[in-house]
Amino acid sequence: MFALFERLVEPFPKERIGSPPATFWRFVWFYARPLWPLFAWLAVLSAFIAVLEVSLFGFLGHIVDWLNGLDRATFLASQGWWLAGMALVVLLVLPGAIFVNGLILFQALFGNFPMRFRWMVHNWLLDQSLAFFQDEFAGRVATKMMQTALALRSAITKSIDVLLYVAVYFGGVLVLVAASDWQMVLPFLGWLALYAVLLRFFIPRLMAVAERQADARALMTGRIVDAYANIGTVKLFAHTRREAAFARDAMTSFLDPVYGQGRLINGFLISLTVLNALLLFSVGALGIALWLNGLVTVGAIAVSVGLVLRLNGMSQWVMWEISDLFENIGTIRDGAATFAQPIALTDRPGAKELAVAQGEVRFENVGFSYATARPHRGAGPVVEGFSLTIRPGEKVGLVGRSGAGKTTLFNLLLRFYDVQSGRILIDGQDIAGVTQGSLRSAIGMVTQDISLLHRSIRENVMYGRPEASDADLMRAVDRAEARDFIERLVDQEGRSGLDAEVGERGIKLSGGQRQRIAIARIMLKDAPILLLDEATSALDSEVEAAIQENLYRLMEGKTVIAIAHRLSTIASLDRLIVLDKGRIVEEGPHDQLLAADGLYAHLWRRQVGGFIDADDPAQPAAKAAE
Numbered sequence: 001m002f003a004l005f006e007r008l009v010e011p012f013p014k015e016r017i018g019s020p021p022a023t024f025w026r027f028v029w030f031y032a033r034p035l036w037p038l039f040a041w042l043a044v045l046s047a048f049i050a051v052l053e054v055s056l057f058g059f060l061g062h063i064v065d066w067l068n069g070l071d072r073a074t075f076l077a078s079q080g081w082w083l084a085g086m087a088l089v090v091l092l093v094l095p096g097a098i099f100v101n102g103l104i105l106f107q108a109l110f111g112n113f114p115m116r117f118r119w120m121v122h123n124w125l126l127d128q129s130l131a132f133f134q135d136e137f138a139g140r141v142a143t144k145m146m147q148t149a150l151a152l153r154s155a156i157t158k159s160i161d162v163l164l165y166v167a168v169y170f171g172g173v174l175v176l177v178a179a180s181d182w183q184m185v186l187p188f189l190g191w192l193a194l195y196a197v198l199l200r201f202f203i204p205r206l207m208a209v210a211e212r213q214a215d216a217r218a219l220m221t222g223r224i225v226d227a228y229a230n231i232g233t234v235k236l237f238a239h240t241r242r243e244a245a246f247a248r249d250a251m252t253s254f255l256d257p258v259y260g261q262g263r264l265i266n267g268f269l270i271s272l273t274v275l276n277a278l279l280l281f282s283v284g285a286l287g288i289a290l291w292l293n294g295l296v297t298v299g300a301i302a303v304s305v306g307l308v309l310r311l312n313g314m315s316q317w318v319m320w321e322i323s324d325l326f327e328n329i330g331t332i333r334d335g336a337a338t339f340a341q342p343i344a345l346t347d348r349p350g351a352k353e354l355a356v357a358q359g360e361v362r363f364e365n366v367g368f369s370y371a372t373a374r375p376h377r378g379a380g381p382v383v384e385g386f387s388l389t390i391r392p393g394e395k396v397g398l399v400g401r402s403g404a405g406k407t408t409l410f411n412l413l414l415r416f417y418d419v420q421s422g423r424i425l426i427d428g429q430d431i432a433g434v435t436q437g438s439l440r441s442a443i444g445m446v447t448q449d450i451s452l453l454h455r456s457i458r459e460n461v462m463y464g465r466p467e468a469s470d471a472d473l474m475r476a477v478d479r480a481e482a483r484d485f486i487e488r489l490v491d492q493e494g495r496s497g498l499d500a501e502v503g504e505r506g507i508k509l510s511g512g513q514r515q516r517i518a519i520a521r522i523m524l525k526d527a528p529i530l531l532l533d534e535a536t537s538a539l540d541s542e543v544e545a546a547i548q549e550n551l552y553r554l555m556e557g558k559t560v561i562a563i564a565h566r567l568s569t570i571a572s573l574d575r576l577i578v579l580d581k582g583r584i585v586e587e588g589p590h591d592q593l594l595a596a597d598g599l600y601a602h603l604w605r606r607q608v609g610g611f612i613d614a615d616d617p618a619q620p621a622a623k624a625a626e
Helices: 002-006 026-070 072-109 114-128 130-134 137-176 182-229 231-236 240-292 298-339 407-412 438-441 457-462 468-481 483-488 510-524 541-556 590-596 599-606
Strands: 360-370 381-390 395-399 421-426 443-446 528-531 557-561 577-581 583-588
Touching: 002 072, 026 072, 026 114, 026 137, 026 298, 072 114, 072 137, 072 599, 114 137, 137 182, 137 298, 137 510, 182 231, 182 240, 182 298, 298 360, 360 407, 381 407, 381 421, 381 583, 395 407, 407 528, 407 557, 407 599, 438 443, 443 510, 457 468, 457 510, 468 483, 468 510, 510 541, 528 541, 577 590, 577 599, 583 599, 590 599
Parallel strands: 395 557, 395 577, 443 528, 528 557
Antiparallel strands: 360 381, 360 421, 577 583
């Protein structure tokens, strides 16, 4: 039975969703709508349970009156069926209703609903642009996703469990008390009015402080995760105390709304305690007065006082639940503000798969500025009127100081950003009109800043081509000169070789080892277009020489675009493109450019150990652009 209910909700739906709405109720309904029958059953069962529990108090009043006025000898004969019916309710109906309610809540929804939300949001976030993640703490986004999932579940279930249950229960209380004497209802109505005033005063304030608290919690977590993820840099600069102080600022900011929430809750609690005391006093006093005048029975007073005591405990429960409910609402609002951001880069309707037959890459009058793509970045044009054709199979090197636009051209070719003017074509196909997946599948790239997944070496290399065979895997490892160090690796769990895990971002490996794993991954991918961004910069000379030969072998039959500040690593390429402020100022093979005695020759002469002198005062770099 448990398994049956656990299968009612699919935690990993296959269908892809559109953009979630930003407004609170639409955001909640967007994720709750597919499961509305289960939530409807929860509502029905909550109302039914509330009616049953109120009816038990009514039956208690009847028992008091029966015991006070009926003959013992005939009691069972006259009231036996009533007693049997209520015994059935107490022993079977009420527990059964609670059990089914629990099956829906705890088996069908408790785990599956938040997991379904996480799955849908995670898929949505994976489609977000690179700029989205550059503007957010990764830990902050992950924290928001996790806490919003739980908040969404709690907000919906508490709305049903608390608001509906209490509404039905209190309505039943009024009907039950009014049946004895309408005057007995007056204290309950007065209590309800004042309770509504308390809720109206405290709840909006609790909701506002909860929203601030959720955002402060995400910021605090993001800063802490950021320090852990960059712990090597923190220790290298001996800034552990500085990072502690940085995190403390966020923790202090988090405490402000926590203190505010505590004050509001304490004020709510004392106000409610006084209100409940007034209700108990007024119901007791009024009940005694009416009994003295013969207007109500002892059973009616017992029921009324019992209901007051029940409401006393229930109202405090409701207070905590509503406080929690509106804290969850604040969390959802904060999460919705992040998750409802539209995806900046999408495939056009009817986008086709990129078909690469030759590998020609053509930039036609391309213009791009980060100030337009990301206004807060505040940079001017990076490339403007840029045109370049790279022939099929040609090996081209991009040369220029930081800010010349080299990395930006890579980002545009990979369509991490859309060009703002002009277009980029691969084999005559505008990359804006093909699917992003097919575009990036056709391009292999090795970067200077290698980031590996916190998984095994096997999984990291196979990321290039998951369907590859073990033989293909080992061939790529050998070509990257990585077999020797891989075979010696053992992680803390005792896994060795290809099964050893590399740690977060590959922190357990040296820079050269990470570089070789990345090169093996690209060799396994074997894409027709190859981008190299300082691909061998982290390697020592001996290993670089060994890998360089394999890289040249990998380049065979491919269109290659390479960036290198160490000009000696790209001097042998077919053509060198010299960039300055986003424009081509020179192009040609190495010897020709040296003979021309232009910017390239100047950079070559200014090198020390093969690196461009980025601080050359003769050619200031526009570093902010790249």
